[in-house]
Amino acid sequence: MRWHKRLLAAGAVAAVTLSAAACAGGQVRGAADSTEPAPSAGGAGSAADSTFTYVPNLDVVTDWDPASSYSNEIIAMQNIYESLTRYNPQTKKAEPRLASSWTSSPDGKKWTFTLREGATFHTGKPVDAAAAKASIERTIKEGQGAAYIWSAVKKIEAKDATTLEFTLKYPTPLDLVASAGYAAYVYDTTAASGDLKKWFGEGHDAGSGPYTVESWQKGKETELTLKAYDGYWGGWDGAHYKKLAFRVTPELTTAWQLLQRGEVSFVQRLNSQLFAQAGNTNTVQTAQTPSFQNLLVLFNTADGPLKDVKLRQALQKAIDYDGLVAALKGAGVAASGLVPEGLLGYTQGLTPKQDLAGAEALLKEAGYGPGGKQLELSLTYAQGDSDQELLVTLLSSALDKLNVKLSAKPLQWTTQWDQGKAKDPAKRQDVFVMYWFPDYADAYSWFVNVFHGEDAPQFNLSYLKDAAVDKEIDGLPALTATDQPAAEKAYSGLQEKIINEKAAVAVPYVQTYQRAFAKSVQGYTDNPAYPNVVFAYDLKPGA
């Protein structure tokens, strides 16, 4: 055999070996049994094909189980599953979803939900009180993800087909809990004949929402496709998207080009340059909405130099809040207190301003500042987060002028958190920078998690331990459940105390969602209680 023939043969053998190594064994990719009309190549949601194509930056589904799901899959799950209520950030109240109405006892410890009639799961079974009870009880029993939101629940009873009664251990705003983005889904616990978790893990769903899973291909570009559930209680009269596709696109430039070409309907995130470009493009619309996620700069109130409240106040005054918001170019808005706008407890008039003269005076009072001793501080923040990096750069530069040396360390979250939780207080940082967001639309999350005294710190990384503050925090759920004006007042007072009096934290900004979507998409509004979720059923496909 001539040499080049031998080479060709050897190459062929190698190719066959490699192919065999990757053998998939005769599976079929795609929905072979689908009888739906095929969408156009673009899939940008024309009236003819009614496919809404969502572009996320990350993989969509990590956990299919509605009991434990606690990740990016919320963008799909909220279109597949429903909770009893849905939060409305405009009214700051929960609104009907699977529950058409509800009442609570005067002490806030008994809640009765009346379920909507005619709703069915994708399995065909009715959504009744027994099914809702079974699903919430399973979620509580699984105890994963955000299941803790039901921790106040003592007993659930299905009084009749449409009446679901909760008895609580302590007063809690259960209508808000029931609107949570995670762990509040109502689902058919009898959907699988065997192991339900395994069944979910294979990409099945048992929700009652407007869409159901059509295909799921982990790792593929179009990872997930949902199709309309014909038996949806809301009906399909009028214009609705009939399909929802998730096209994972990590590269922002690529996402923008896909939108520009009309190949997709909605881009979850763009950088500020591309977002500005989107704003000047005829075929594209943009929307900016403040989120429920804010950046916290937590000062070590327990150890080190910042034990002195004057130094903490000086640091608060040194932050260039306006400069930071300007540099974020729309990716963040000025914060007013700890609670973002749209939540009960949001308080106007707490927007901080930079005051270098004030900072200098406070430093001097504490024996530091220009001409005095140099103050050395350590700060940790999230590696790879350009917004936090910007804050650190501006703060370092401002502090430098005040004779304060800031040693800032970018760290992976796990490392940063481990250091913050270190048993030895000497190993902890002076300043800890992190984001916080609530698991359901209730400002209580910030206070109980970040500022309630803890023996071993978990998220209280300012290490604040104040019995009076703790007592006020403990009273918040009952007030929210029974007396909302009083709750507003309590939240306002607590923020004054934690930010101004204790100076445990500075809140530089609230993150903003910057969305870009096709001109043909009508009716889009961002709901920050459900991060990055597009409720596709509520949209109208245009021409």
Next chain:
Amino acid sequence: MPGYLIRRLGQALLVVAGVIVLTFAVMRLVPGDPAVAYAGPKATAAELADARRRFGLDDPLPVQLWNYVRDLLGGDWGTSLHTRRPVRDDLFQAFPASLELVGVALVVALVAGIPLGIAAARYKGRLPDLSVRLSSMLAVSVPVFWLALALQTVFASGLGWFPVAGEYDASLDRTSPLHLYTNITAVDALITGNWPILASTLSHLVLPALVIAAYPAGVVAQMTRAALIEESSREHARLERALGFGETAVLTRFSLRPALNPVLALIALVFAYSIVNGFLVEAVFNWPGLGRYAADSIRSLDTPAIAGVTLLVAVLYVVANLVVDLLQGVVDPRVRAR
């Protein structure tokens, strides 16, 4: 030949064993707690303890290493902290797409690089030679990320000649479902005669494959040129010229075969390098290969997945080198005799 084969296999196994130990060490040296990565940023102490127990993170390091090697040998590459699926399954899903892309890119690189190298050697010091040297220099020095964005912006977004991103038009999944045998889309489409998916895949392959092919094409052209110039200055070439063979015949009929030896060795290295180099290209073109999986793993500090990708790439390097060594034996009998 059998002795040569056994020697090379033994060396390859040693390298793989070394890589396994190194991968394990890196997994444990990376700062941060994998239990946190698995249980989530708001995990309770009990959930963290459960995750630590599940992954054996409380065991002494030698025990962890032994368990890791034992599991690897048993086909268990661990569970991804991010996707929560077996790493091996994730890799088997992602790797064929990368193999498809790099395979096509290497074919393009060889088809372009070898003739260009021959042309440069044939016209040494003249315009074709200078052009090849200049263009191959550009091809190897332009960052792939930049080249990917530039080609995408001009030929996909601007001129609309090619798709912006993706492996094929996803809507074809409904109209022309693809039967999978190798998990390599183009191969499966060809085997099963699924022409719509084949055509769509090929059009989606053009831009990313060209970007990945740029570096190996440049290197192959330079190497072919240099090897041919050296080979054509040997004694046999003088004899061939004296017998009246033209310069082109001397280069292609007599010098090319021995000159291909170093080129083949280079291809092995370039193949594995292109898999890693392609990660960035995959990100730009949304190619569902190892690149996206690796990027997601790094972002979420998914150490089992990072280790899996590292190990796979290392094994690829070893296998590619082994295959080329064997191919060199086929092409050049002197290698077998060594």
